[in-house]
Amino acid sequence: MFITYLLRELRRRMRQAIFVAAGLALGIGLVITVIAASTGVSDSQATVLHSLYGVGTDVTVTQSPASGSGRPPNFRIGGASPGKAGTSFSRNVLRGPGLGTLKSSSVSTISGLTDVSAASGALSLTDLSLSGTVPSGSQQGAPGGAGSGSVTSSTFTVTGIDPAGDSLGPLSSATITSGHNITTAESTANVAVVDSNYAAAQSLKVGSKITVAGKSFTVVGIARAAQSASSADVYIPLARAQSLAGMTNEVNTIYVSATSSADISTVSKEISGALPKATVTTSSDLASEVTGSLSSASSLANSLGKWLAVAVLAAAFGIASILTVSAVSRRVREFGTLKAMGWRSRRIIRQIMGEALVIGIIGGIAGVALGYGGAALVQSLAPPLTASTAATSSGGPAGAAGQGGPGGGGGLARAASAASHSVSVHLTAPVTAGVVALAVALAILGGLIAGSLGGWRAVRLRPAAALARVE
C-alpha cells in the first residue's frame, strides 16, 4: 500500500514533482560542477607547484643574496689590458643567476633533522658564451661587456644536481626517455642529462658532446619534464657545477621532503632554527605567491562559484519544501480521513516523506548527470590557464630572478630574468566518487527537509479540523 499510494500520488502531481526534481537537479548539478572545477583548479595548482618544486618536495630552502652581490660579470676580454681592437675573442662562463647561496654542509644539517626524510642540494646556473671581435677603445670596459661591435652571446641554463638525491629536486618529476640519469659513480664526471626540448633544438642525443663553461660534457640521458614543469636545459653533477662556477661547497637551493605531510610546518620551523638566515618556503607559501589566470580561476571557483552553488541549492531546497507543503495543504482532508480510519500520524508522515524522498532522489540522479555534463563542459571550454610566481628572492629556484644589480642589462640579466617562472596548465574538472556521494546525500537531505515540513503540516491538525477543511 505504501509504494502504491506513493507512486500514484507522484503520478497525480507529476508536473509539480518534475518541477521540484528539476530544481534540485539544477542545484546539485551546480554543486558538482563547482566542486569539480575547484578540484581541477587545485589539481592544476598542485601541478604548477610540482613543476616548481619537483615531485616529493615539501619544503625548499634558499638564501637571500648578500648586498652588493649579483653584479653581472665583467668580461675582461683582453685580460689586464684590452686586446687589440678587431681581435677575435671567445669566452664561456658559468655563473649563478644572482641567487644567494648556502653551504653544502647545510644539506647534511637538514637531513639530520627529526622530521626530515630526505634533503638534496642543487645549484642553478647559467652558461653564458660571448664571442666576436674586440671593440674599439671607447667601447671597452663597459659593465656587461657586450657592447657594440660584432659580439654575439648565447645562454642556456645549467643545474648541478646531487645524483644521490634523485628522488627530490628539479629532475624528480621528469622522465628519462633515453639513456640514464646521472649516477653516483658519475658524480665527478663530465656527464650531462639534457632536457628533451633543448636536445631537440640543439639536435642532441645520448652520446653527443656539449660544452659547459668551456668543458666538454657527454650527454648520458635525455629527460622529458612533466607537463608544465620548469626545467633547466642541462643537468650536470653538482660537484662539477660547483667547480666550474667557482662555487665550491655551495648550493643555491636545498629540496627537503618531510616524513609526512602533517610534519611540513614542523620541518619548516626546524630548518629555520638550524639555518636562521635561510629562507624556508613550503608549498602552501608558494601557492600564495602564484598569480595569473590560474590564481583568478581559483578565487572564482572558491568564492563566487561556491556561494552561487550554495545559493542555488538553498533555493532548490526552499522551493521543494514550499511545493511539498503546498501539496500537503491540498490533501489535508485526505489525511484527516486516513486519521479517522485509524492511520497513525507517523504513518502519514512516512508517506509524505517517502514521496518527497523519491522526488529528491530523482532530482539527485538528474543532478549527478547535469554535474557530469557541466564538468565536461568546463573541461572542454576552459582556456589554458597560466600561473606565474613573482620574481622575488624569497622564492625557490624561480625566485631571485633579475637580481642582477645596478646596470644589470645585457645577456646575463636577460638570462637571469628567465628564471622567474610561468607555466600554462589546462583546467580539468574531475568528478570524484566522493562528489557523487555528496550529491546523493544532498538529494536525500532535500527530500527529508521537504518531507519533514510537509509531514509536520499534515499532522498538526486534529482529525476533526482536517476533515472540516474545504478543498
Place this chain on the structure above:
Amino acid sequence: MYKLTAVTKDYPKGRHTVRALRGVDLVIEDGDWLAIQGPTGHGKSTLLQILGALDRSTSGTVEFRGQDLASLRESQLTRVRATSIGFIFQTFNLIPTLSAQENVETALVPLGVTNAERRQRAARALAEVSLADRARHLPSELSGGQQQRVAIARALVKKPAVLLADEPTGNLDEGTRDEIMTLLEYLWQELGLTLVIVTHDTSVARRAQQTGVMKEGRLVVQLAAQHTKT
C-alpha cells in the same frame, strides 16, 4: 455502546469562544440506529466527531464500550478508531489516486493484516455492496452513489462496533439516496451494527430506529423507538 454525560465542546474563534455543544446527555445501546437531525451549525457534526473520537470534549464524560475517551492518549484514540469505529462522510472522502479496492484496503492498513488477507477482505466488502465489478476503478470513474458504496465498504471492512455517518446522502440525488439508505438499513439489520447518522433530511431520519434533534448545541428531543429490527 455510548454514554455521554454533560458533554460540552467549545471552539476558540478569534477573541471569542463558540460553544458548539451544551451539556449533551446521550445513551446509545448496542445495535441502536440513531438519526440526529437539526439545522446547520447547531452541533450535529460536532457531536458525531466526539462520538468518533475525532475530537475531545471540553468537559463532561464520553464513555465508549466502558472506556472514558477523554482519558485516552491520542495514540489510544487512534487505535479505537482503527478497530471499532467506521466513518462515512457526505463528500465520500475517497483517496482519488487509489482504486475502489485500494480505498477499502486503506481501512485495514492500521490493523497490520497481511497483504493477501487485506485484499481478500476488501474484495469481499466490495461484493457486499455490489461493487465487485468496479474494484479497479478510480473514484473519478464512479458515480456518486457508487463512491458512497465504496465508502460504506471501507467503513465496514474492519467490522467496526459502530458506524458513524455524517450526511451520507447529502451529495446524492433522491434515487441514489434511497439506494444508500436501503443498503445501510440492510447492513444494520444483517450485521447488528450500531448506526449513528447525522442528517438534515427528514426522510432519511424517518428510517432510523430513534431520532434526536440538535438545537443550539443541545440534544433537545430523543424520540422513542420508531421501529425495531426485524
